Amino acid sequence: MNSSSLYIDAPAKVNWHLQVVGKRSDGFHELLSCFATLDLCDRVVAEVMPGAPKSCIQLLSASTQGNYFPLDPSNLILRAEKIWRESGGLAPAIAWSVEKNIPSQAGLGGASSDAAAALMLLQEHATQRLPDSAIEHIAGLLGADVTFFLQSSSPALMAGRGDIFVSDIKLPARWVVLAIPEFSIETPAVFAELNAPDFTGAQVIEAKVGSEPGPNQLFEPALAVAPQLGEFVAQLSQFANFCMSGSGSAMFAAFASQDQANSCALSVNHLCKDVIVSQVIPGNVLDTPKSI
DSSP states (O other): OOOSEEEEEEEEEEEEEEEEEEEOTTSOEEEEEEEEEEEEEEEEEEEEETTOSSOEEEEOTTOSOOTTOOOSTTSHHHHHHHHHHHTTOBOOEEEEEEEOOSOSSSSSOHHHHHHHHHHHHHHHHOSBOOOHHHHHHHHHHHOHHHHHHHSSEESEEEETTTTEEEEEOOOOOOEEEEEEOSOOOOHHHHHHTOOOOBOOSOOOOOOOOOSSOOOBTTHHHHHHHOTHHHHHHHHHTTTSOOEEOTTSSOEEEEESSHHHHHHHHHHHGGGOSEEEEEEBOOEESSOOOEEO
């Protein structure tokens, strides 16, 4: 593309189900999880700045979820760009702009999706691109979920740390209600609470993917980290069967129609920091970059 300004809409995900197979010798946990993307998206914009000394990042004024979005080198977009350049990618400095709509620190994959979009945008603006194998390696360094967002299809069954594609999954058409509590949950703390058996590589685990979400075997360790999660879920359960996404703190319930989802959202709104109605979207995870 010749445009100096490109964007990608980076979707949120939910873990329709999540099983912990065991603890690996490298300290990570072997997982088996069905990832499904939603039509709730951040918009990641990359504008080239020829002659600028370095890239920069800002939030767009339309953002609704910018409270936990860092504007410093810890931002996963800037980390992705740094590793991309250190790996041999060449491009002019980039002015990054993000319309942040996906709640942060909620298990919805917003930062990972943004980073995956950034890698795609860097490749489009590159004067020297990286091979696909290098992009996959960078994704793994940034986080397991980044790999999911760079693979081609959703819903998908993922293994490893959540970074190994196993197969496509067929789910019924569903609307989801995302219930976001006032508190967040740190992912490393949740995994630290797991008491999983050693993973030898010989275990044969059947994926328990059904038409309704669950189970999520990170729920109990998340409850140990954030006891207030128990009360939150108890209140939500009066209205629907809610399941946790990822390591939390977002809970979601699935419905066959938008009207049912909207009705539930109204019922639980008073319990939540934020409530979002979204739709599970099958197909490509990230679309091709578009010109502004």
